[in-house]
Amino acid sequence: MRLISINILKEGMVVGRTIWNEAGHPLLHKDVVVTSRIVERLQELKIQYLYIEDKFSSGIIVEETITPAKRLQAVKNITKSFNEVKKAKSTQASYVLDQQSKVISHIVDDIMNAVLDSEDVLMILTDAYLYDEYLYHHSFQVTMYSIATAKELGYSYDDLRLIGIGAMLHDVGKLLIPTEILNKPGKLTPEEFEVVKQHSRHGFDLLRNLHSVSLLVAHCAFQHHERSDGSGYPRGLIDFEIHPFAKIIAIADVFDALTSTRSYRKKMLPSEALKIIEEGRGIQFDERVFDAFKRSIVHYANGTVIQLNNGNRGIVSKQNLIDSTRPWLRIFEKNEDLLLATYEICLSDYPELEIVKIETDFVAFTE
Structure with a gap:
């Protein structure tokens, strides 16, 4: 493929x-x-x-960490639970969320088990799905990214579960933001953005008094937009004031936002989004967490055509478990000429070679 x-x-x-x-x-x-x-x-x-x-990519397998059937069922359950909260009056929202917490915990358990069982780097194919409600799919994806990062960091099973629940509910406060602002096509006004920013505090208020959820989960919702340099919101916390769980979710949240199609902008490919986030490494985002995140996910998805610094072209044929930035390639073109027989290399074996371009628009002269 x-x-x-x-x-x-x-x-x-x-x-x-x-x-x-x-x-x-x-x-x-x-x-x-x-x-x-x-x-x-x-x-x-x-x-x-x-x-x-096509003939260039015959036999290249592309598989998600969670199968489409399990993913769609999880999102369906997230949608149902979140909609129950959304329908409730603001004074009853916490009570309804408490009732839904068992369902949410089961969803997190399923995601966590899939991530723990996988020996490969995390792959999510967002364009394999069409959806109208960004929040529900975003919650699913941020949970996967956060658990995978926490796994790489060596957190215990219990902490992984807490991080997963915190990630699943990090944006729950958006259920209390007016839909016309949340789903507005186009740029928000400064006043509208101030309303949206309130979702962090709304989430904290919804979660902090729940009997079924740890207070740490509430702080994940409260702090996932805080940044190490104090530039975040709602309180402008700095590095040591931000909970480690929230630092993980912050990176997962930004990465998924950048790699998802929104009404007001196009999505980025994973490697492109990582470059954007890396600009804030050690400034806005925790270095250790970013490095673990980077090791945990697919940078160049299987089936992606890339160009090397020597002019050769290849297709990512499989992932490199030791270094996800240096995948296996099927070389099919040299000096603009298609090869009669392709061959496979692992970029880790060729330190002089670098990926200089992703070519999703590549068209061979024979096509």
């Missing part, structure tokens, strides 16, 4: 992975031959990337 931009999708290409809709039904099946109408429809839905099957 090969990851391509929607910009080069054309009739006759073969879909490599199923795309699912909000209800968990397949919108576009694997192995379907692309038509002009399919191209138009995917553009209307603002899909940016998808996988295709």
